[in-house]
Amino acid sequence: MTRTPPLYALARHTIGRYLHHSWRPAVTGLHHLPDAGGAILAANHLSVADQLFLGVLTPRHIAFWAKAEYFRAPGPRGFLTRRVVTGMGAIPVERGGGRAALTAFDAAVPVLRSGGLVAVFPEGTRSPDGRLYRGRTGAVRLAHQAGVPIIPVGIRGTDRVRPPGSRFPRRHPISITFGPAIPVLIETPADIRRHTETLMAAIQSLTRQEYVQHYARP
Template sequence: MLYRAAELTVSPVLRAYFRPAVTGRDYVPRSGPAIIAANHISASDEVFTPIAARRQVFYFAKAEYFHGAGLRGELTSRMFYGLGQVPVDRSDPKAAAASIDVGVDLLAEGKLLGIYPEGTRSPDGRLHKFRTGVARLALRSGVPVIPVGLVGTDLVLPPGSRRWRRHPVGVHFGPALDFSGRAEEERSARVLREVSETIRSAIQGLSGQEYVNAYGSAVKATG
């Protein structure tokens, strides 16, 4: 209900104000499940992608967002749930693995599942090595993967800032990538990497970013 209200009130205002350049929207199915795999350069990515897709996109969110103290924490938790955010404990490897099961369940319900395969927001605007979670989701669920290239969102809401700025934004959807009928191949580390690289190449072609063969989290740690 909260998402529907935002779609009818907030989304049109944001579209009119920012006028995002959207290409390839027809690649997003009007109904049924798909994985929306995108580069991640700003916290505003999760706003512009659903606006451009014209469908609700469910995202994994840090579990701590759902467990704040007091009234503010309760309101924040309800807001995240209402907007389709799914809690995941990123600090616990077992819980992170369980999030794949949660994602598959959401896809089985016909939802769009948004994922940032880099596993973190880019620390320098470049595209970094992908984690294999997106490959596991694609192989296990068999649903199409829609690659997305986001451009300019980091200038609308720069990392570390809470102030939104008006700046041209591009949301570019690519043709669906099909990995159906290959669930048994999830056990192969080689296949997981190949699938991840196929998705990465498609996203890079849409975003135009320079690629760095290192995980974004590692670059953050050394930066």
């Protein structure tokens, strides 16, 4: 098992206690998480709160993504930002498409190969209406490149924590369910989409969301 960064552990102890006390989130399927070894946690994406609850309810450290600008922010405030993202074990993401976007996956591969967990939201953006949208193939490609399985994760209720128009967070039942690991074996290009559809079906079985056959718009 990889080492949990001290700042991440502190956030889990402080922010995590607040989230547990205020929302009392439910978690099931933790036995599907490996005690050691790398894996991708692939979840549906309802809210910015998804990362918070996923990080709190998962007993192992999860490497999340952060804008690359945060890692090189200037000035005193930038220094604090850099300390936070590095102290949380975040993975830098370059904005823009093409090769710049792929560097995020390149940075995630050694994390996975060294036994870490990496969170991916296959929809690519938050659901605009609570439905589950067509999955992008990045999670499957990353799993194949790193040689790790994908664990589907179903998140429910986070979209009701702060619905549109509300100024403050609201208490609403939150649940996170981990499903059985999905091994990834790619022999032909068609396998990439096939595995992605299998993954999205597994996520849907955990969330019971309506599935949409096209991509969600950012």
